[in-house]
Amino acid sequence: MKPRRRRPSPVPGPGSRRVAEVTWLSAHPQGTVIECWVVPGASRTEVKGIHGNALRIRVTSPPEGGAANREVCRLIADGCGARAELIAGGASRRKRILVFDRVPAEVAAALVPDYRI
Numbered sequence: 001m002k003p004r005r006r007r008p009s010p011v012p013g014p015g016s017r018r019v020a021e022v023t024w025l026s027a028h029p030q031g032t033v034i035e036c037w038v039v040p041g042a043s044r045t046e047v048k049g050i051h052g053n054a055l056r057i058r059v060t061s062p063p064e065g066g067a068a069n070r071e072v073c074r075l076i077a078d079g080c081g082a083r084a085e086l087i088a089g090g091a092s093r094r095k096r097i098l099v100f101d102r103v104p105a106e107v108a109a110a111l112v113p114d115y116r117i
Contacts (some may be wrong), residue, residue: 003038014062017091022038022104024036024050024054024055025104025107026051027100027104029099030084030098030100031082031099031102031103032104032106033087033099034096034097034098035054035055035074035095036056036097037054037057037094037095038058038059038093038097039058039059039093040058040061041059041061044058044074045061045095046058046075047075049112054094055111057072058073059071059072059074059075069095072095072097073085073094073097076097079111080102080106082099083101084098084100085097
C-alpha cells in the first residue's frame with residue numbers, strides 16, 4: 001500500500017514555512033498602499049488587526065468633516081515614521097492610504113508587529 005500524501009494546509013500555522021499572501025499591502029512607485037477598514041467613533045485609536053483583505057483601524061474621531069480620515073493618516077504616519085496620504089475612500093469605511101518612501105515589509109512590521117511577510 002502506498003503511503004498517503006499530505007496536502008499542505010491552506011492557512012499557514014505557527015512554525016509553518018509557508019507565508020501568507022499579504023493582500024492589504026501593495027507596492028506603489030512612491031511607496032506602499034495600504035487597504036484599510038476604518039471604524040470611526042471607537043473608544044480608542046488603534047490598529048486592531050486584519051479585517052478580510054484590509055487592515056482594521058479604529059479611531060475615536062467621528063466620520064464628519066474628514067476628522068476620521070485625518071486621524072487614520074496621522075496614526076499610520078506615526079506608526080511608520082513616514083508621510084501618509086488618503087488616496088481613495090474619503091466617504092467610505094474602506095480606504096486606501098499611501099505611505100511615502102516605505103516598502104510593504106517595513107509598513108507591515110511597523111503597523112502589525114506579529115504579522116509575518
